[in-house]
Amino acid sequence: MKMPVTLVVDDEPDIRELLEITLNRMNIRTCCAENISQAKQLLASESFDLCLTDMRLPDGDGLDLVDYIQERGLLLPVAVITAHGSMDIAIKAMKKGAFDFLSKPVDLAALRQLVGNALQTSQAKLVEKDRRTRDTLLGESALMCEIRSKIEKVARNQAPIYISGESGSGKELVAKLIHQQGPRSNKQFVAINCGAIPHELMESEFFGHKKGSFSGAIADKQGFFQAADGGTLFLDEVADLPLSLQVKLLRAIQEKKIRPVGEQHEIAVDVRILSATHKDLAKMVQEGSFRQDLYYRINVIELNLPPLRARVDDIPQIVAHLLARLAKANAVPVPHFNDAALTVLKRYAFPGNVRELENILERALALHEGDCIEVDDLNLPPSNSGSISEASQVRAEKISLESYLEDVERKALTAALEENHWNQSTAAQQLGMTFRSLQYRLKKLGLEK
Ligand SMILES: Nc1ncnc2c1ncn2[C@@H]1O[C@H](COP(=O)(O)OP(=O)(O)OP(=O)(O)O)[C@@H](O)[C@H]1O
Incomplete structure (x- = not known):
């Protein structure tokens, strides 16, 4: 089993040394920081199993660190070391999500107990989180295990994710998991089906409106961006967005600001964007029906969900x-x-x-x-x-063999092209035929685009 690692944050060298010696004797590796900013740097670059922090530090207090760890959704128990008798601070820390506290002077038996409990919690949480994901996103094939590990990775940062895959393959489910496993999980996950909103209402639905800004605007209304502030906005069927809204969406994503319809001022919003479609967005960019700049913005990381038939x-x-x-x-x-x-x-x-x-x-x-x-x-x-x-169906219905075979061929070609985002070279490779032969068949079957 991997040796647990504890982050010790204290500005007094004597206390750091005492904690280090005690923990090392418990077979726990330690990493030390003298202040909050050093601690944050270490948290960003390494993963820890426990954090022990003093309350009073040169550049802030231990509560800032508790907040920092909670906000980022790090699965890390943090315990604060408080001055003797300052129970109110200890309670405040725990309300903010600290695992436990120790009072000074540090009692070594109590320290060992706390560390033991914390490490158990940390392991148990990881197992629990893994179990929950496995319960929700089913499948143990190599493809699905890879998807789960990608979800875990992308959940930790804020990059926009574009989820591609056929209809019903689990794109929305994956988007929800990315939200739930990330630091925004305590805020809203707002899922929108972009194809289901009437074009004339889109701007107001996305960005809200002010009362009286158009007939029917009988009260101020919040849009999706405001509803998802601090959380995640999932744009399902993003390919269905009209070009006029694509421009406004790009601006909102880049500037992190929106302007409700009829409002003079812009409002700052903090939203993580996830998007999905079963259509070939890259091809739509080539054809001019989807803006290239928006495509690059929403497609910072692509996560492709394989169809069920590819993971029988x-x-x-x-x-x-x-x-x-x-x-x-x-x-x-x-x-x-x-x-x-x-x-x-x-x-x-x-x-x-x-x-x-x-x-x-x-x-x-x-x-x-x-x-x-x-x-x-x-x-x-x-x-x-x-x-x-x-085959027996064909016999029974006496369909001509020619049209039956054409039908089978059409389905196979379309499936291969969709799986390969309409890239004819890779589709031809997958089908075991030459590029020229694929083109000939597409022409014959009227599938040329
Ligand atoms: N790997 C999976 N394990 C368990 N359930 C799944 C899995 N993948 C999809 N589902 C379930 O299948 C249904 C469809 O999934 P979802 O709505 O996420 O698909 P989608 O790709 O977003 O579909 P669409 O393109 O039509 O919007 C949901 O009920 C979802 O819970």
């Missing part, structure tokens, strides 16, 4: 989890899920990804008989439910 190993776990959840919500026993049904699911393309899987399971739970869900209970669309039944 996750399907059994997701099925088990969702079935248990649905059965509990409906107060019915969890049915058995037979192997053949699981195999069929693993071969299904899931154009609607996890959302579609949820629907399939909900329907199966409602309609199945007995205590087992079988292939027929899944009610998958016939043309997609697997190659064998697909």
Whole structure:
């Protein structure tokens, strides 16, 4: 197991030495700072398991450090060392989120006890956080583990994140997790579906308006930016924003200021922007329907969610989890899920990804008989439910072989192009054909863009 590390913040060399010796004897490494600014530098560059800080420091007090650690959402228990008898300060520190306190002169037995407890809490919190994420964002495939570790990393900073992926693949869920795991988690997460707002109301919805600024503005109204102040704004379907609003959004992001409709003055806002779309934003930039400058602003870090069919190993776990959840919500026993049904699911393309899987399971739970869900209970669309039944479907319906094959080809080409953001070279590689052959087929099928 990794040796725990404690950050000791005190301006008195004797106390630093005493704490260092005691902790080292407990097999705990220490790192020392003489003041708040040194401590902040160390916190930014290293990760610690515990922080012990004196209250009175040359450049501020220990409470500033408690605030700093809380605001950044660092999973770090911090204990303050207070002057003898200053209980009110100790309580204040704990209200702010300090783990515990010690009074001077430091009693070594009490110190050892506190450190022992704090380290346990720190480990337990990490395990708990990991468990919660795993419960929410299901999947143990390598792709999903990578997504979880990226979420953990990007949650810690403030960079705008652009989440790409097919419909229903979990973009909003990931955005929520980034918010929840970051330092803004105690403020609002405001999710907006940009495609669902009428264009004429957009400016007022985003930035608010003043009473009387237009007919219908019967009172002052806050916009999304103000609602998310201090927190996170998630722009879902960001590709659907009209160009006129893209300009205003860019300004708001760059200047960190907004001007409500009808208001003379600008208002400062502090919002982290996360955005998502299932469309190919890079291609829209090329075509001129999405502003390049805004694209670069919102796409500082891209997180791509793989479609469910690219991580079939996750399907059994997701099925088990969702079935248990649905059965509990409906107060019915969890049915058995037979192997053949699981195999069929693993071969299904899931154009609607996890959302579609949820629907399939909900329907199966409602309609199945007995205590087992079988292939027929899944009610998958016939043309997609697997190659064998697909072929028999063709026979049954006497569709011409030519048009059936064209249909299959069209689906495969479109899926590969979407997965590769319409990059024809990489799509051709994925499909195992030459670039020229892909172009020929696209032309033949009328899929040229
Ligand atoms: N890995 C996952 N584990 C558990 N549930 C998931 C996972 N991915 C998605 N879901 C669930 O699937 C549903 C759809 O997810 P979500 O709304 O986040 O998708 P989306 O990509 O934002 O969709 P859209 O593009 O349509 O807005 C939600 O109920 C979500 O909880």
